[in-house]
Amino acid sequence: GNSVTQMEGPVTLSEEAFLTINCTYTATGYPSLFWYVQYPGEGLQLLLKATKADDKGSNKGFEATYRKETTSFHLEKGSVQVSDSAVYFCARRRDTDKLIFGTGTRLQVFP
Amino acid sequence: DAGVTQSPTHLIKTRGQQVTLRCSPKSGHDTVSWYQQALGQGPQFIFQYYEEEERQRGNFPDRFSGHQFPNYSSELNVNALLLGDSALYLCASSLALGDEQYFGPGTRLTVT
Numbered sequence: 001g002n003s004v005t006q007m008e009g010p011v012t013l014s015e016e017a018f019l020t021i022n023c024t025y026t027a028t029g030y031p032s033l034f035w036y037v038q039y040p041g042e043g044l045q046l047l048l049k050a051t052k053a054d055d056k057g058s059n060k061g062f063e064a065t066y067r068k069e070t071t072s073f074h075l076e077k078g079s080v081q082v083s084d085s086a087v088y089f090c091a092r093r094r095d096t097d098k099l100i101f102g103t104g105t106r107l108q109v110f111p
Numbered sequence: 112d113a114g115v116t117q118s119p120t121h122l123i124k125t126r127g128q129q130v131t132l133r134c135s136p137k138s139g140h141d142t143v144s145w146y147q148q149a150l151g152q153g154p155q156f157i158f159q160y161y162e163e164e165e166r167q168r169g170n171f172p173d174r175f176s177g178h179q180f181p182n183y184s185s186e187l188n189v190n191a192l193l194l195g196d197s198a199l200y201l202c203a204s205s206l207a208l209g210d211e212q213y214f215g216p217g218t219r220l221t222v223t
Contacts, residue, residue: 104152
């Protein structure tokens with residue numbers, strides 16, 4: 001079926017550590033891919049996106065590359081901060097504009 | 112420029128009751144989508160409104176209905192509430208169909 005799978009959390013890191021959150025998708029065709037972030041008590045904010053294969057989305061030090069061959073869109077950051085603590089959602093969207101989300105990965109960064 | 116706003120922030124209802132949630136889209140946006148986010152889960156698409164019509168619908172029963180007004184604001188109505196309807200309800204707006212969606216802070220509904 002069409003779905004998005006993320007690694008389970010929580011991911012617990014010390015400040016300045018390297019972050020990877022895995023995301024894979026199943027879909028027919030070539031969906032657009034997104035990472036959203038949800039800070040405590042808030043709605044979702046778009047973090048980055050990629051609309052075609054080999055595109056790299058980046059924002060605020062976060063990066064993700066659209067890998068068609070592995071159907072993946074892993075989120076990475078070279079040096080996390082305490083303020084990055086949040087829940088991260090991977091999502092895909094095909095032409096119809098409906099977003100399909102993964103279950104979310106909680107990131108906890110300690111000083 | 113105000114972003115997407117939702118009201119109320121929190122709501123407590125009893126099983127069997129009906130509830131109406133409201134959403135005002137970001138200025139200039141004409142498309143509104145609604146999502147349900149259960150605790151510990153990702154948001155699930157309920158439906159989308161454009162030009163005052165429901166354009167797409169997710170896998171939700173008819174108890175969930177909506178409306179879009181001429182000023183593009185929208186309401187989500189849920190009838191005959193069940194305990195399982197307890198969730199964060201998110202509204203998202205976009206400039207047009209297929210454009211980036213901006214999310215509101217959500218309405219947390221608790222059904223007891």
